[in-house]
Amino acid sequence: MLPQALLTGLLALCSVPISAWVIPQSVLGTVNPPESASQEDAHARPSWFTSALMARRMLALSSSGVIATTFPDTIPPSGRTPASVAGLPIGLREYIADCDGSLPDELSHGDNGDPTILALRVATTFQNIGAGSNLSLELDWWDHLADARPVYPGLPDSPAALPRVTLFGYLEPLPELSTSASASLEKCFLGSHPDAKVWLPGVSGSPHASFWARMVVTQAYWIGGFGDVQQIGWMNVTEWKGIRRHGSLDVGDGRGWGDVRLPGEKGRDDNL
Numbered sequence: 065m066l067p068q069a070l071l072t073g074l075l076a077l078c079s080v081p082i083s084a085w086v087i088p089q090s091v092l093g094t095v096n097p098p099e100s101a102s103q104e105d106a107h108a109r110p111s112w113f114t115s116a117l118m119a120r121r122m123l124a125l126s127s128s129g130v131i132a133t134t135f136p137d138t139i140p141p142s143g144r145t146p147a148s149v150a151g152l153p154i155g156l157r158e159y160i161a162d163c164d165g166s167l168p169d170e171l172s173h174g175d176n177g178d179p180t181i182l183a184l185r186v187a188t189t190f191q192n193i194g195a196g197s198n199l200s201l202e203l204d205w206w207d208h209l210a211d212a213r214p215v216y217p218g219l220p221d222s223p224a225a226l227p228r229v230t231l232f233g234y235l236e237p238l239p240e241l242s243t244s245a246s247a248s249l250e251k252c253f254l255g256s257h258p259d260a261k262v263w264l265p266g267v268s269g270s271p272h273a274s275f276w277a278r279m280v281v282t283q284a285y286w287i288g289g290f291g292d293v294q295q296i297g298w299m300n301v302t303e304w305k306g307i308r309r310h311g312s313l314d315v316g317d318g319r320g321w322g323d324v325r326l327p328g329e330k331g332r333d334d335n336l
């Protein structure tokens with residue numbers, strides 16, 4: 065167990081310079097002098113635009129995320145859903161993909177960071193949305209703990225130090241797609257979800273009826289990690305929507321999400 069003071073400090077994610085941390089020797093064992101003492105830049109927070117690039121990159125590299133919706137205020141008595149969950153949120157992990165750029169120009173939002181979703185009509189998430197719920201989508205980088213470097217010398221590996229973002233918005237079903245548009249979207253989506261070919265819209269013998277949809281992002285909340293070395297707060301959605309893989313449209317400093325790396329990533333992104 066870490067002492068309460070240290071835990072409280074870490075969990076508060078507040079903006080305290082590392083030099084202000086009092087980390088008892090007995091907790092951390094042999095502590096090397098913090099890098100930050102001599103290399104303050106190494107511990108400066110990334111700018112908000114850099115954070116937005118990291119968040120947008122996380123969407124591009126993610127194949128699933130937790131979608132939160134709310135149950136309707138009145139649950140039909142005929143169903144099996146308990147009446148007591150009326151109005152409550154439910155978070156469920158769902159397949160998503162960053163495929164807007166594979167849609168034809170007249171349907172695409174220009175690869176603006178609106179996630180693509182293959183919605184199953186039977187699933188609770190899409191039942192709630194059908195009953196009027198909006199949604200949020202949480203993406204995180206916690207599966208990459210083994211590759212990421214520790215943030216503070218001596219602190220055990222800490223998922224809390226790794227980024228996560230929650231996108232807010234609403235679901236917009238895509239209109240009927242031409243054969244070539246479906247083929248292009250399917251190629252992109254099945255790239256990260258080969259198993260989903262079994263329940264693509266219109267597949268004969270599919271166990272579940274499905275439809276293509278996009279989540280239109282209206283807000284985004286970012287937790288880059290511990291607050292003394294990362295940004296935490298509401299992102300600028302104009303920036304989010306303007307970011308592209310190579311460069312950005314009218315936002316930022318000329319970089320795109322291809323120009324940043326998430327914790328623990330190695331090398332180039334030619335393989336994306």
Ligand SMILES: *[C@@H]1O[C@H](CO)[C@@H](O)[C@H](O)[C@H]1NC(C)=O
Binds near residue numbers: 196197198233282
């Ligand atoms: C869902 O989002 C839309 C668009 O942002 C908004 O107009 C509507 O009020 C929202 N609905 C609910 C139930 O929050």
Ligand SMILES: *[C@@H]1O[C@H](CO)[C@@H](O)[C@H](O)[C@H]1NC(C)=O
Binds near residue numbers: 300301302303314315
């Ligand atoms: C968001 O970013 C846009 C584009 O850089 C900028 O014009 C706008 O002022 C920013 N909004 C806020 C609230 O900072």
